[in-house]
Amino acid sequence: METVLVVDDEQGILEALADLLREEGYRVVTASHGREALERMLELRPDLVLTDWMMPVLDGPALIERIRADYKDGVALLGMSAVDVTNLRRQYPDIPFLQKPFDIATLMRQVRKALDAKRR
Structure with missing residues (x-):
C-alpha cells in the first residue's frame, strides 16, 4: 500500500483530501505545515x-x-495552491501542481501520475 503525506494548513481541506485518498486505497499521513511534515x-x-x-x-x-x-x-512531489500556479510550474518544472479548487478526478489522476513517475 502506497503512503501519501498530505500537508495543508486548512484543516477542512486536509481532512477532505485524507478521506478521498483513503477511499482510493492509500495509506494517508497528514501534517498542518512543513515542519510537522518533516517530523x-x-x-x-x-x-x-x-x-x-x-x-x-x-x-x-x-x-x-x-x-x-x-x-x-526520491519521494514523489505534488504541489497545490489557491494562487495561479502558472508561475510555480515555470519555477518548478519538475513538480506537478494542482490549482485549487480542483475536482476529485483531477486529484486522483495527478496522484497516480506522480506515483507512476516515481516508480520508473
Whole structure:
C-alpha cells in the first residue's frame, strides 16, 4: 500500500483530501505545515508528498527544498495552491501542481501520475 503525506494548513481541506485518498486505497499521513511534515517523514517515509504552497511555520517551497536535500532517493512531489500556479510550474518544472479548487478526478489522476513517475 502506497503512503501519501498530505500537508495543508486548512484543516477542512486536509481532512477532505485524507478521506478521498483513503477511499482510493492509500495509506494517508497528514501534517498542518512543513515542519510537522518533516517530523512525519522521520516516522514513516511516504511515497508521495502532496503539499500546499502557502503555509505558516515552513511553507511549500522550503519543505520541497528540505525533502530534496534529505531524501535523494526520491519521494514523489505534488504541489497545490489557491494562487495561479502558472508561475510555480515555470519555477518548478519538475513538480506537478494542482490549482485549487480542483475536482476529485483531477486529484486522483495527478496522484497516480506522480506515483507512476516515481516508480520508473
